Amino acid sequence: MKIKQHSILDLNNKSLESHQERFDFLSNSLVKKEVNIDNIISKVKDFQVAIPSWALGAGGTRFGRFSYYGEPSNLEQKIQDVGILHALTQTAGAISLHIPWDIPEDYKAIKELANSLDIKFDAVNSNTFQDQKNAKESYKYGSLSNTNEAVRQQAIQHNIDVINIGNQLGSKSLTVWLADGSCFPGQNNFQTALQNTENSLKEIYKGLPNDWSMLIEYKPYEPNFYSTVIQDWGTSFMLANACGEKAYSLVDLGHHLPNSNIEQIVSILMSKGKLGGFHFNDSKYGDDDLTVGSIKPYALFLIFNELVYGMQNNPQNPDLAWMIDASHNIKDPLEDLIQSLEAIQEAYAKALLIDQDLLKAAQLDNDVVKCQEILQDAYRTDVRPLLEKARLENGGALNPINAYRSLDIRNQLITERGKNTVATGL
Numbered sequence: 001m002k003i004k005q006h007s008i009l010d011l012n013n014k015s016l017e018s019h020q021e022r023f024d025f026l027s028n029s030l031v032k033k034e035v036n037i038d039n040i041i042s043k044v045k046d047f048q049v050a051i052p053s054w055a056l057g058a059g060g061t062r063f064g065r066f067s068y069y070g071e072p073s074n075l076e077q078k079i080q081d082v083g084i085l086h087a088l089t090q091t092a093g094a095i096s097l098h099i100p101w102d103i104p105e106d107y108k109a110i111k112e113l114a115n116s117l118d119i120k121f122d123a124v125n126s127n128t129f130q131d132q133k134n135a136k137e138s139y140k141y142g143s144l145s146n147t148n149e150a151v152r153q154q155a156i157q158h159n160i161d162v163i164n165i166g167n168q169l170g171s172k173s174l175t176v177w178l179a180d181g182s183c184f185p186g187q188n189n190f191q192t193a194l195q196n197t198e199n200s201l202k203e204i205y206k207g208l209p210n211d212w213s214m215l216i217e218y219k220p221y222e223p224n225f226y227s228t229v230i231q232d233w234g235t236s237f238m239l240a241n242a243c244g245e246k247a248y249s250l251v252d253l254g255h256h257l258p259n260s261n262i263e264q265i266v267s268i269l270m271s272k273g274k275l276g277g278f279h280f281n282d283s284k285y286g287d288d289d290l291t292v293g294s295i296k297p298y299a300l301f302l303i304f305n306e307l308v309y310g311m312q313n314n315p316q317n318p319d320l321a322w323m324i325d326a327s328h329n330i331k332d333p334l335e336d337l338i339q340s341l342e343a344i345q346e347a348y349a350k351a352l353l354i355d356q357d358l359l360k361a362a363q364l365d366n367d368v369v370k371c372q373e374i375l376q377d378a379y380r381t382d383v384r385p386l387l388e389k390a391r392l393e394n395g396g397a398l399n400p401i402n403a404y405r406s407l408d409i410r411n412q413l414i415t416e417r418g419k420n421t422v423a424t425g426l
Helices: 005-032 037-046 075-089 107-116 149-169 190-206 233-243 262-271 297-313 333-353 356-364 368-379 384-394 400-406 409-417
Strands: 050-052 094-096 173-176 213-217 247-252 275-280 321-324
Touching: 005 037, 005 075, 005 384, 005 400, 037 333, 037 384, 050 321, 075 094, 075 107, 075 333, 075 400, 075 409, 107 149, 149 173, 149 190, 173 190, 173 275, 190 213, 190 233, 213 233, 213 275, 233 247, 233 262, 247 262, 262 275, 262 297, 297 333, 297 356, 297 368, 321 333, 333 368, 333 384, 333 400, 356 368, 400 409
Parallel strands: 050 094, 173 213, 213 247, 247 275, 275 321
Antiparallel strands: none
């Protein structure tokens, strides 16, 4: 299905007066602080977050998965779902494919469909954490780090195949996440596993087109619980440097031990020009993959403060690839993604409110109280009217969740697809 523009306009007209009242109140307040409101709205309008193809169906855990009615059962339907999100929010203008879950059968038709919905293809993701049907070798004991050269070569070739698939779609980056590690002491030689991984990544790197980048993800634990080969940002950074200038670290919010200072990690990587991508989610205990901003919204804001500073002051760092990487175990996946997109935009807009020059001056004076006040003044500002204005000017919905429900989109999807469809992926 495709949302008709007049349906969004009709809903917006019903709330336009109240929106304008809220916007005027906020605008008057910010003008007195000499905030450039138009600049913030412009940046929010341009900010696009990729939706992963695997997030459009119901999520699950290693204990079970509860299907959600009307799930997309093929790539075409997944792209259509991203089109719904983008029509409502105007900030979901890209899709990130996971291979081999979502290999196009007709590249031309897939590209035409995406183009009709104003959707681009973001990073393509390889999968060496599962054994695929008819695969000659098994990844049970690792992929790029495996002691068996035949297994490593199979994993290398898979990543090169993924690059070729992405290249046909117009993607410009490859994301590599490894489940490689060990469950018990003595199972692996740490140095051998890391060296094998480095050598394998270098082989994949050779297959990158000139205008591509490789994003190396890290994770401290799971599915292995004694050691992970690429367990932290330092290891990812080291491997990226070993591969070359087109290789970067990718930060996933959930891929950190509890209470890690993620904003500091982000800042350091950007200062070195090696932060390539960002995966948004939230967590209470570990890699929970919860709705963005649902648990630690202030931490998300602090991260965006460093991101905004880095984007303004670290020209050596490339434009970042933004993506949501969450799991919706009991929510409507599209509603959950709308909530995440809103939380991301909100944190970004609040970070844009910070007067970085004023903050820098307070830091140089060691005025700790003033530093905190500057940050918290921005954080406590209700920026939702700014987000509404950005969506309104882009043709999106003032309130995407309300629009989604008012237009009865989930039931329309169920009518089109049936109740028992299951999305490909985890």
